[in-house]
Amino acid sequence: MKKDKLIIANKNFKSRLIVGTGKYKSMTECARAVKISGASIVTVAVRRVNITDKKKALLMDYIDPKKITYLPNTAGCFNSKDALRTLRLAREIGGWKLVKLEVLGDKKNLFPEMIETLKSTEVLSKEGFKVMVYCNDDPLMAKRLEDSGACAIMPLAAPIGSGLGIQNKTNIRIIRKQTKLPLIIDAGLGQASDATIAMELGCDGVLVNTAIAKAKKPLDMALAFKNAVIAGRQSYLSGRIQKNLMGSASSPKKGII
């Protein structure tokens, strides 16, 4: 397993688990969960600096961007213009080129607005960004994104923060079959076993935020997800047995008393 690394835009990452840094009770808890999860990449949001309260803790003081890759995300953007503006600003903060594009279309279900997402992917790729794209679980759209220069395809398992787990395994399998790009399940996972299932479907990684941050014990859940991703990946690489309708005894018949 040692050589089995996640490669995105020609960069190697040790862990196949990407974690979000939102929704935690405190920065300290967030930083500890990230550490326990073993994640090499964390997603971050771009927001206004609080000018009046300068004592407010900064994310960079808790999670060192030199040790953990920051993946700026456009969460909260509902059109291409805002998403582009956000990521251009993110790049300006410190030269970040690897970004996560997320353009939402509906405030209730938080499903991605795929037309705007596709447009933004094209523009950002041309500007030299390496774009990991949050998308729905539609193989045709995944192909369009790939053709538009996406560096990773990130279909949802279920609505963001819903905890429902993977709803359409068939589509994820089809996307896996058609693309050589990193395939990362983003959003909707609820428990560690959901991550294992994603990895067993052949995904290259998973992105988890709410399922860890909002668990009763976030730190323990971070460890559970770490192990679940490793287990799922090993299981996928080991080649599962075929499913059979009838039973097949595990003990030899010879020598039965």
Added chain:
Amino acid sequence: MKKIKKIKIKINGNFRLINSNINLLNLLKSLKIPFKKVAIELNQEIIDKKKLNKKILKKGDKIEIVHFIGGG
């Protein structure tokens, strides 16, 4: 003594009165903004951090100062 002229600008959505003829670099310094950890927009245009001192602020300018926070 000559009275210093003040101008009204908007920073991160809030109005603020500042001295006229001040450049963006000096304004950010007075606000104690950690340059390395932020990005700056002036009237929706991203400003190269090396050129902040070249931007003299005018009445009605809109400045956005952003950084990374926790997010999914």
